[in-house]
Amino acid sequence: MPKFITLAEAVEMIPDGASIMVSGFMGCGNPHKIIDALSKSGKGNFKLICNDGAQPGGPMGEDYYGVAKLIHNRQVKHMVATHVGLNPEVGKQMNEGAMRVDLIPQGSFAEMIRAGGAGLGGVLTPTGVGTIVEDYKDYVHSVQEIDGRKYLLMKPIRADFALISGHIVDTAGNIWYKGATRNFALPMATAADIVIVEADRVVEAGEIEPENVVTSGIFVDYIVDGGKVSG
């Protein structure tokens, strides 16, 4: 069974220089309370694996939204993403040489993380063939031809930590997501050594019907009960 921890304990667990996957898309589905606490921790040199850099402004008037807080506080030294255009701070820090940014096609990014959590040696995709993505040696093993069509053999991606957001989480760690927040949480929950879910609401095991469980609780190591955290 996963263990319940506080925000402070979650932050304490994450060391300087950790590789961290964060679920979400332009901030939608980021575990906002954990990210906020981490952004105030003074820790840094993180490798952030997240679809994007979120946005400087949030929908509820926040100055910085989701992972944009970590980027703004210069806690990220290396970012693996698919699109960073909505957060100009990423491009700025990259041009200053303060941050390395690796950009991967979004469908490949999702599948590479899935492969990382599913025991697969890689993913064959036609996406990126004939483009500069072919030269990304850290991520592309080789170009393969299968039955006359070319594919890139993309390597799996894993991380030390996955920080994900769930709307309803039961005490067995099972997760139900609200709206479009599930995006990258499903593959990320499988692909990190330590998985921490921030729950909007915690219920007893059994309250989420087994048919409605989206992420099985066996993937989850720790639960932060966001409903019990102020702010």
Place this chain on the structure above:
Amino acid sequence: MDKDNIKSYIIARAAKEMRDGDIVNLGIGMPTMVPNFLPKDVKVIIQAENGLMRVIPCTEETCEPIYKVDAGATPVSVAPGGSYFDSCTSFGMIRGGHIDVTVLGALEVDEKGNLSNWIIPGKKLPGMGGAMDLVVGAKKVIVTMEHTQKGEPKILKNCRLPLTAVNCVDLIITEMGVMEVTPKGLVLTEINPEYSVEEVQAATEAVLIVSPGLKPMS
């Protein structure tokens, strides 16, 4: 035409490419206007690559920007019959040929249907996001863009910027005309009556093949 009129003109023409029931993914910016120009008898199903099907604008009651946004981070909702899914499923739909049409912008397109739309080295690095997967996987790829950038052609013999994908574009729609990508090159099938064929060619680096059935663009 001013900028807004040019955009409306281009997107109104792109909307005519949609067939009733098409499953459509629309790029950020101008392409998101396509639904506003659909004929009454054409209904499309809009997919957003961050995991939504049957995307519709949200109302004061249904907007929940914390939980529901489209791929441009705009708050949206889904219509009855819609669904939410994860990014692996979403891109399985996209690469797997389950999306009928994608409409997206371009920095450059060339006569072989190569597309560049994700990076200007040293200047702009937005990233490819879902574009590389979309143009590889969607059944029909429509590029909507202004014909030139500050007077310089964007429709080239060979793309100069890093590619998004090779030989992926089916149709190019600009304020000057409509061009089909064919094995022989770009065929000009429709022209904005405000321009002559010579003017369109002068604004295009690739050599245009004028269709024998060239029609006014409407």
